[in-house]
Amino acid sequence: MTLKIKFRVLLTQCSEPIENGELIIEGGDILEISRQVSKVSTEYTIDLSDHLLMPGFVNAHSHLSLTALENKLSPSKNFACWIRDLIALNSALKNEERAWGIQKGASEMKSSGVTGLADYVADSALLDSIGGLGFRSVLFLEIIGFQNKKAEGLAKEVERIFKSHGSIWTLGIAPHAPYSVSEKLFLQLNQLSKKYGCLLSTHLAETDEESQFIEKGEGPLVDLLKDRKAFDVNWQAPATSPVSYLKSLGTLNEMVAVHCNFIDDDTDAVQAAVFCPKSTHWFGRINILPVRKMLDAGVPVALGTDSMASNDSLNFLEEIRMADKLLPEVSRKEILKMATSLGAEILRLPCGKIEPGQKGDFIGFKIGSDYSGDWHDIPFEPQRKKVDFYMVDGKF
Numbered sequence: 001m002t003l004k005i006k007f008r009v010l011l012t013q014c015s016e017p018i019e020n021g022e023l024i025i026e027g028g029d030i031l032e033i034s035r036q037v038s039k040v041s042t043e044y045t046i047d048l049s050d051h052l053l054m055p056g057f058v059n060a061h062s063h064l065s066l067t068a069l070e071n072k073l074s075p076s077k078n079f080a081c082w083i084r085d086l087i088a089l090n091s092a093l094k095n096e097e098r099a100w101g102i103q104k105g106a107s108e109m110k111s112s113g114v115t116g117l118a119d120y121v122a123d124s125a126l127l128d129s130i131g132g133l134g135f136r137s138v139l140f141l142e143i144i145g146f147q148n149k150k151a152e153g154l155a156k157e158v159e160r161i162f163k164s165h166g167s168i169w170t171l172g173i174a175p176h177a178p179y180s181v182s183e184k185l186f187l188q189l190n191q192l193s194k195k196y197g198c199l200l201s202t203h204l205a206e207t208d209e210e211s212q213f214i215e216k217g218e219g220p221l222v223d224l225l226k227d228r229k230a231f232d233v234n235w236q237a238p239a240t241s242p243v244s245y246l247k248s249l250g251t252l253n254e255m256v257a258v259h260c261n262f263i264d265d266d267t268d269a270v271q272a273a274v275f276c277p278k279s280t281h282w283f284g285r286i287n288i289l290p291v292r293k294m295l296d297a298g299v300p301v302a303l304g305t306d307s308m309a310s311n312d313s314l315n316f317l318e319e320i321r322m323a324d325k326l327l328p329e330v331s332r333k334e335i336l337k338m339a340t341s342l343g344a345e346i347l348r349l350p351c352g353k354i355e356p357g358q359k360g361d362f363i364g365f366k367i368g369s370d371y372s373g374d375w376h377d378i379p380f381e382p383q384r385k386k387v388d389f390y391m392v393d394g395k396f
């Protein structure tokens with residue numbers, strides 16, 4: 001099918017805004033961007049001549065399976081307490097509640113413009129339902145296991161899932177965090193990521209409790225592991241920062257590192273990072289990912305919602321507005337780039353910018369004929385709760 005979309009303005013994310021033109025889509029791919037009336041004959045035309053059109057948002061970090069925990073958690077006195085609450089509530093969720101939450105979360109993301117998604121999936125039985133939601137997605141298998149003796153069995157299980165699902169969904173591997181995954185397991189999962197050519201992702205340097213755990217081998221996260229009988233008595237603290245620890249294991253090369261609030265001087269060790277604005281705000285974090293510094297150093301930083309265990313909605317328009325509030329030194333143009341092309345780059349998805357050869361994943365915002373502001377401000381307008389046009393793979 002060949003499709004023509006007329007637009008008022010196009011934010012391509014790889015050139016200056018284009019006004020009053022047409023976009024030609026063929027078989028789900030972008031064929032041509034024309035500044036005037038295109039000569040290509042098409043079967044269908046969509047008239048968005050009163051819309052701003054741009055690439056769909058890429059939500060680079062979420063846990064859709066936790067959406068049913070909406071309003072059930074609050075920031076606890078420390079991070080380990082929040083994890084305890086999360087584990088208890090999550091294990092009590094019924095299958096129907098979880099399935100309902102996944103659908104609700106996906107619908108909130110879509111209505112607010114998310115077309116690309118990286119979701120952490122802890123239960124492989126959910127891969128088909130989350131992979132089938134209609135996003136262009138990377139499903140990261142979330143793995144937890146702090147005892148070295150469990151590493152081999154867990155890595156084998158990951159490989160079994162890759163063999164049975166690998167050709168259906170784009171899979172990645174998410175060792176949960178440096179305080180919940182053993183060194184041996186990190187190394188084995190790193191090997192698997194090389195073998196299957198997939199991405200790794202982890203929660204990294206999120207709290208000072210994590211730094212205390214990795215640097216000194218003490219604090220509330222040690223107590224948490226001990227209480228859950230998940231501690232390894234032979235473990236010795238790496239006595240360095242969480243980022244340096246993973247760097248020393250050689251696991252940061254294909255790694256999408258989420259949070260990185262305590263990254264300090266290690267910014268060049270990370271290849272790709274995800275900032276979760278509303279989750280960061282929800283926890284009241286004082287240390288946050290140094291986005292300006294990382295962008296200046298050429299490190300791609302994307303945006304993510306994280307889960308409803310640390311957020312009050314999965315509306316991505318709220319995320320870009322919170323990013324705008326938390327990052328005064330980063331321009332709105334750059335925030336939109338983080339929300340689109342940088343997310344796609346980090347996740348290796350063929351979307352996030354509008355140029356021939358890329359996939360037809362777009363969102364649109366209706367604009368008044370008298371609008372005279374900066375085009376990049378439109379998605380940030382506070383009254384916008386959802387997008388006015390949504391398309392994935394040339395389908396709408």
Ligand SMILES: [Zn+2]
Pocket residue numbers: 061062063203258306307
């Ligand atoms: Zn997360």
